[in-house]
Amino acid sequence: xxxxxxxxxxxxxxxxxxxxxxxxxxxxxxxxxxxxxxxxxxxxxxxxxxxxxxxxxxxxxxxxxxxxxxxxxxxxxxxxxxxxxxxxxxxxxxxxxx
Numbered sequence: 001x002x003x004x005x006x007x008x009x010x011x012x013x014x015x016x017x018x019x020x021x022x023x024x025x026x027x028x029x030x031x032x033x034x035x036x037x038x039x040x041x042x043x044x045x046x047x048x049x050x051x052x053x054x055x056x057x058x059x060x061x062x063x064x065x066x067x068x069x070x071x072x073x074x075x076x077x078x079x080x081x082x083x084x085x086x087x088x089x090x091x092x093x094x095x096x097x098x
Contacts, residue, residue: 004051007043016040 017040020033083089 002051004047008047008051011043012040012047016043 015036017037020036020040023033023036024030
């Protein structure tokens, strides 16, 4: 297991999920559990970013180039046009009181 895998297991699962659940079950202050959840979320982002960089460096070192030219803009355009077909697209803004 790599260092970032250990951070993911211990930091995210242990500190970010299981410890706040245990604190909630024992009736401890909610603020400390919330801080641990935020720490777990930060560690999840950190481990995801740095682990993916390590994978890319490994691919380059091996000689396996994974760069492909996809037409990502086509999918983005289709998603934007699908949003125009939504019933919310024709609703008058601010017309109804809610």
